[in-house]
Amino acid sequence: MSTTREIEDKLMVEMRGVNKWYGDFHVLKDVNLQVRKGERIVICGPSGSGKSTTIRCLNHLEEHQQGDIVVDGTTLNNDLKNIETIRREVGMVFQHFNLFPHLTVLENCALAPIWVRKTPRKEAEELAMKFLRRVKIEEQALKYPGQLSGGQQQRVAIARSLCMNPQVMLFDEPTSALDPEMIKEVLDVMVELADEGMTMLCVTHEMGFAKTVADRVIFMDKGQIIEENEPHEFFNNPQSERTQAFLSQILNH
Amino acid sequence: MTGETLVSDSSKVTDKMLPDLPPPANSTGVIGWMRANLFSNITNTIMTLLAIYILYILVVPSVNWALLTADWIGDSRDACTSGGACWVFIYNRFDQFMYGFYPEAERWRIDLTFFLLVIQVAWLVIPKLPRKGLVSAFVLFVYPIIAYYLLYGGSFGLNLVETHKWGGLSLTLILAIVGIVAALPFGVLLALGRRSEMPIVKSFCVVYIEFWRGIPLITVLFMASVMLPLFVPEEVDFDKLLRAMIGIVLFQSAYMAEVVRGGLQAIPKGQYEAAQALGLNYWKMMGLVVLPQALKMMIPGIVNTFIALFKDTSLVLIIGLFDLLAIVQAGLSDPDWLGYSVEGYAFVALMFWMFCFSMSKYSQHLEKHFHTGHGSR
Ligand SMILES: Nc1ncnc2c1ncn2[C@@H]1O[C@H](COP(=O)(O)OP(=O)(O)OP(=O)(O)O)[C@@H](O)[C@H]1O
Ligand SMILES: [Mg+2]
Numbered sequence: 001m002s003t004t005r006e007i008e009d010k011l012m013v014e015m016r017g018v019n020k021w022y023g024d025f026h027v028l029k030d031v032n033l034q035v036r037k038g039e040r041i042v043i044c045g046p047s048g049s050g051k052s053t054t055i056r057c058l059n060h061l062e063e064h065q066q067g068d069i070v071v072d073g074t075t076l077n078n079d080l081k082n083i084e085t086i087r088r089e090v091g092m093v094f095q096h097f098n099l100f101p102h103l104t105v106l107e108n109c110a111l112a113p114i115w116v117r118k119t120p121r122k123e124a125e126e127l128a129m130k131f132l133r134r135v136k137i138e139e140q141a142l143k144y145p146g147q148l149s150g151g152q153q154q155r156v157a158i159a160r161s162l163c164m165n166p167q168v169m170l171f172d173e174p175t176s177a178l179d180p181e182m183i184k185e186v187l188d189v190m191v192e193l194a195d196e197g198m199t200m201l202c203v204t205h206e207m208g209f210a211k212t213v214a215d216r217v218i219f220m221d222k223g224q225i226i227e228e229n230e231p232h233e234f235f236n237n238p239q240s241e242r243t244q245a246f247l248s249q250i251l252n253h
Numbered sequence: 254m255t256g257e258t259l260v261s262d263s264s265k266v267t268d269k270m271l272p273d274l275p276p277p278a279n280s281t282g283v284i285g286w287m288r289a290n291l292f293s294n295i296t297n298t299i300m301t302l303l304a305i306y307i308l309y310i311l312v313v314p315s316v317n318w319a320l321l322t323a324d325w326i327g328d329s330r331d332a333c334t335s336g337g338a339c340w341v342f343i344y345n346r347f348d349q350f351m352y353g354f355y356p357e358a359e360r361w362r363i364d365l366t367f368f369l370l371v372i373q374v375a376w377l378v379i380p381k382l383p384r385k386g387l388v389s390a391f392v393l394f395v396y397p398i399i400a401y402y403l404l405y406g407g408s409f410g411l412n413l414v415e416t417h418k419w420g421g422l423s424l425t426l427i428l429a430i431v432g433i434v435a436a437l438p439f440g441v442l443l444a445l446g447r448r449s450e451m452p453i454v455k456s457f458c459v460v461y462i463e464f465w466r467g468i469p470l471i472t473v474l475f476m477a478s479v480m481l482p483l484f485v486p487e488e489v490d491f492d493k494l495l496r497a498m499i500g501i502v503l504f505q506s507a508y509m510a511e512v513v514r515g516g517l518q519a520i521p522k523g524q525y526e527a528a529q530a531l532g533l534n535y536w537k538m539m540g541l542v543v544l545p546q547a548l549k550m551m552i553p554g555i556v557n558t559f560i561a562l563f564k565d566t567s568l569v570l571i572i573g574l575f576d577l578l579a580i581v582q583a584g585l586s587d588p589d590w591l592g593y594s595v596e597g598y599a600f601v602a603l604m605f606w607m608f609c610f611s612m613s614k615y616s617q618h619l620e621k622h623f624h625t626g627h628g629s630r
Contacts, residue, residue, distance in 0.1 A: 061526055080534075087532040098527035102546050112531035117539060157527075164531060 006232040008037040011070070012168055012199045017069035018042045020053060027053050027117035028064065030188060030225040035168075042210040042231075046246060054220065059090045072167050088116060091161030094230040095173040099160070105132065106141040107250035108153070109160045117164065123208045124163075131159040135189050151182030155189055162193075169193065171202040205250060211235060219243045282619070318600070330590060342593045343600050346584050350600070353420020355573050359412060365424050366403045369396065370430070378615075393434065397498065416494035420575030423496075424603060429563040432501040433509075439502070440509025444517060445539065447510065460509070465507035471568050473500045480571040495568050505562055512554040516547035556616035560609045567605075577601055 013035040020028040027050050036043055043051045056062040057069060060076055060083045069076040071086045100108050109128035113119040119127065132138040135155040145153055154174055161169060161203045171190065175183045187209055194200055204210065209232055210217050218235040219227040219242075227234070229242045235251075238244045290299040294323060322337030326344055333339035343350070352360050373392045376382050404427070419427070446458035465473075477500030478493060486490055491613035520543050528538040570579035581597045 018382070059530055061529060084532060084534065087530060090530070092527075092530035093528075094523060094527065096523055098521075098523035100524065100542055100546075102549070111541060112533065115537050117534040160531070 008175045010037045011035070012037045012039070012072055013052075013201070014068070014070045014164075015057075016068045016070075018054075018057065018064050018069060020057065020062065020064045020066075027223050028057070031067070031225055033218070033225065035199060037167075037199055038182070038197050039215045040194050040198075040213055041202065041216050041218060042214040043201065043203045043218045043220060044205060044210065044246070044250075045226075046209075048221040051220050052114075052172050053223075055172060055195065055201050055203060058168075058170060059087050059092055061092075067123060088164060089167045090146070090170060091164060091166035091168070092170045093157050093161055093172070093174045095177050097145070097150070097157045097177075099153055099157055104142050104144055105137070105148070105156050106155060110159070110162045112164050127163055127214070128159070129192070129220075131162045134162070135159045150178045151185045152194075153156050154178065154186045158186075158189055168199045168201065171200065171204065171205050175204065175206060197209060207235070209250065219246065221246070270351070272539070288314035295364045309360075315452045316617050330593075338596050339593050340596060342584070342590050342596050342629035349584065350421050350580055352423055353580055354418040355420070355423070356412075356418070358407075359414055362411065362414075366400050367423070367426070369399070393438075397434070417494055419494065420579045420624065422577045424574065425566050425578075426574040428498065428501060428566040428569060429559065431498050431567070431578050432562050433559045435498075435502045436509040439554070440505035440513050443506060443510035444462060445500075447514060448517060462507045462510050465504050466511070468504075470501070470504055470565050471571065473504045474568055476500065490598065493572065494574060497572060497574060501562070501566070505558070508561075509555070510557055512551055513547070515554060516551035517543065519550050520547055553616040553620045556612050556619070560616075562609060562611050563606060563612075577604060 010150060011034055013033065015033040016033040019026070031050075032125055033041075033054075041053065045051050053062055057064045058071060058076075059173070064076075071091050074082050074085050074089075076082060076086055099105075100111070102110065106125060106128050108126040109131060110121070113124040113127055114121055117124075129138055129141060132141055135158055137152055137155050137159070140148055140152060140156075145156065145228050148156065158174075176188050178186060183206070187206060190209070191213055192199075192204070202209075202214075214231050216228060217231050218225055218233070219238075219240075221242050226240050228236065229239075234243075235247065238247055278393065292298045318335075318337045324333045324335050324337065324339055325340045326332070327341040328345070330339065330341065332341045346492040347362075348357070355363060370392075373388055373396065375391070376388050377385055402409055404419070405414065405416070420503045424511055443458045443462055446454045449455050449458070449463065474497060481496055481499075482491060524539065524542055524546070528542040533541065567576055567578040568580070569576050575583065578601050581601050585594045585597045
């Protein structure tokens with residue numbers, strides 16, 4: 001736990017009364033969430049509870065139908081300009097890495113800086129190398145994603161997001177597709193990132209990570225935020241029955 | 254990663270008894286193979302003998318006619334005395350079959366055009382060579398201009414050669430290559446449009462694709478040569494070859510769109526999402542992430558469409574263009590060479606077969622390449 005770090009008052013992410021439907025299916029019900037700059041949020045909950053959908057709404061990979069989403073001062077609506085602005089500020093790491101297989105690790109990382117930020121190629125490659133060094137994988141820069149292990153690929157994916165210098169990082173179960181021995185190398189990178197003060201929203205079942213890193217843990221079920229608390233309270237003194245049931249399931253199995 | 258699974262799998266297997274394997278095929282030899290496959294029982298033996306007999310009565314006379322008793326070289330039909338095929342006909346008119354009525358002194362221009370193309374395609378096909386993107390861009394955007402001025406002329410000190418003088422195999426190739434290359438960008442746009450979320454764009458693309466896929470090429474060519482002039486003012490002299498090309502490209506882009514769509518469907522959703530999350534807009538996402546991966550997977554499909562189009566181009570003979578088939582046919586009606594149609598058509602068939610077979614082999618090779626996963630890069 002890093003107590004030295006400061007959470008600023010500035011709101012980084014705000015969701016107000018967000019509702020979303022897939023056809024008749026009501027996936028998100030009145031979701032309210034405020035994340036301040038530098039805060040680390042862990043979202044957990046049973047499968048199908050809408051965790052992924054929630055964070056995917058933040059960078060408009062999914063569209064919400066009701067309510068307001070404001071990211072770093074920009075309101076998310078159907079204005080393409082706003083969507084582009086927000087996507088530049090928000091990095092996302094996926095469960096299945098989603099690296100571009102036809103590009104080298106270095107090219108994967110330099111692609112968005114070159115084409116979105118208009119950084120000159122040479123500078124973008126230096127930037128990419130800097131972040132690859134940070135996730136300790138610079139020696140693989142010229143390989144293709146298919147030649148790397150899952151853990152290495154996920155670290156590259158994190159570096160690729162960081163190259164855009166995001167204000168917020170979203171993680172959607174970043175370790176769920178990894179073999180057990182590779183989970184730690186990815187979590188280490190994420191902990192380091194948290195220590196550096198990155199604002200993070202992280203969907204994960206790694207409760208160890210939640211306990212040590214999170215400022216707040218959010219529990220979702222059936223499209224609603226059921227409970228929201230700082231980790232110590234959340235794990236030791238869960239309020240709702242559903243949270244208790246969920247925690248006993250994942251902690252005792 | 255596949256390497257690792259293989260290793261762990263085989264280490265599991267070694268704990269158990271290994272099953273008996275049949276002996277390697279080559280250790281039993283040809284005789285063993287024949288005994289097992291051709292003469293295993295009486296029915297099979299009879300079938301085999303019958304098949305050999307049929308092959309014998311078909312192949313021996315053909316070989317005799319085409320090769321052993323054939324005449325190859327001479328100036329006129331008088332050279333054909335041995336009773337076999339009279340390849341003298343082909344030999345005498347070979348240049349015309351290749352170049353049509355293109356003036357003899359200018360034929361180097363056709364040679365040069367195709368030579369340049371072969372070099373570029375070889376560059377793209379040989380895996381080791383670098384800068385494939387640059388070469389592809391050159392082939393698609395610069396080379397067509399060079400080819401146009403080389404073939405048509407009219408500037409840079411080259412004499413103008415009107416298109417009605419073009420013909421033979423070179424015309425067949427030009428039609429097929431222009432058809433496929435020009436159809437590719439349209440096909441990409443149509444395929445993207447068909448997957449678009451904008452209803453107007455989407456329905457336009459669907460209607461276009463289904464319209465052109467529903468009519469035969471021969472109709473398109475008739476329309477291009479008979480109907481199109483009705484709509485343009487008489488003073489405008491609309492080149493016949495150009496009209497045929499436009500018809501072929503419009504037709505072909507519908508097929509190309511379906512090939513491209515197949516390639517796009519093979520790209521996982523996660524690739525789109527990752528590109529979007531990084532802030533790439535639609536066109537950059539398509540151009541930098543999706544299409545480069547999809548195009549690689551589409552190459553076998555493109556080659557197959559090309560083969561189909563290459564054969565279909567012979568239909569232009571009905572609108573009076575002298576492609577390979579038409580020019581051979583024209584040669585057959587020359588009084589000096591009456592009666593050699595078998596040789597003529599055999600030659601046309603052989604030429605078409607050579608091109609199509611090699612392309613089909615190449616596309617099979619690519620498919621295998623992609624299948625084993627080496628193509629993922
Ligand atoms: N495109 C879609 N169309 C229809 N329903 C969908 C779609 N995507 C997700 N859903 C449904 O929405 C619900 C929430 O999905 P979501 O992926 O957000 O769950 P999750 O909490 O991330 O679950 P998991 O832990 O399994 O990833 C699920 O019931 C899912 O079936
Ligand atoms: Mg999920």
